[in-house]
Amino acid sequence: MRSDFSKTVLLTALGLGMVNLLAQETPKPKPPPATPKPGTPATPPAAKPAPKPSGVAPQNRFVVEQVRRLRADLEDLKNAYNLQLQRTTALELEMKNLRTANTALKRQLELQFASNKDVDELAKRITELDRNRLNDRKVQSAQIEKILNLLGKIKSAAPQGTRNGSGNDPAPVGRFKYREHKVQAGEFLSTILAAYNSAFKEEGLRGRVSQTQVLKANPGVTANKLFVGQTIRIPLPGEIK
Numbered sequence: 001m002r003s004d005f006s007k008t009v010l011l012t013a014l015g016l017g018m019v020n021l022l023a024q025e026t027p028k029p030k031p032p033p034a035t036p037k038p039g040t041p042a043t044p045p046a047a048k049p050a051p052k053p054s055g056v057a058p059q060n061r062f063v064v065e066q067v068r069r070l071r072a073d074l075e076d077l078k079n080a081y082n083l084q085l086q087r088t089t090a091l092e093l094e095m096k097n098l099r100t101a102n103t104a105l106k107r108q109l110e111l112q113f114a115s116n117k118d119v120d121e122l123a124k125r126i127t128e129l130d131r132n133r134l135n136d137r138k139v140q141s142a143q144i145e146k147i148l149n150l151l152g153k154i155k156s157a158a159p160q161g162t163r164n165g166s167g168n169d170p171a172p173v174g175r176f177k178y179r180e181h182k183v184q185a186g187e188f189l190s191t192i193l194a195a196y197n198s199a200f201k202e203e204g205l206r207g208r209v210s211q212t213q214v215l216k217a218n219p220g221v222t223a224n225k226l227f228v229g230q231t232i233r234i235p236l237p238g239e240i241k
Helices: 002-023 058-156 189-202 211-217
Strands: 178-182 231-235
Touching: 178 189, 189 211, 189 231, 211 231
Parallel strands: none
Antiparallel strands: 178 231
């Protein structure tokens, strides 16, 4: 745009120069003086008329006016060019400011997106911790329940008073022969008795040991409430009636 305007100004200046050349008045050649004829009395030279005030020839007034108008138009073009140049400079500055603001906005959005991502990750971790806390509470509740059940079993396994005249009266300790057995996981009194009766038979001992005899030999023991690690006495066949 600046290049086109410069070409226009150059062409206008060249036109003004040509008009100035045409505006200059070309002097007319003076006619030669008249030669007097022989025998004719010499005529005294006529008085020269008073010189007219110098000015522009009528035929050149139009050209001069056009030159004046062209100069005015040229000045207007210069002013318009300067104004357009100022506007262009202002637009370039505004575009630069907009680019800077756009870059800053992109960085801010990137930082904001990263912050939201961190918040989502934190919320996810909090949810996971809360879920683990609930699971731990369930595990603790189950453990507490097991402990309470164990306390109840221990309480129920406390020595009970003898019942005179009943068939489950405890046998006098130290007055019968027995073998100690430590209860293992998954064992029941019935399976323990079956294993010992088989062993007694292989040893050549006659008779079988009943569950009632084992309960007499172990006061406070309940047949369906044996604990892992508990020690019970298994009497030999015929030791307890």
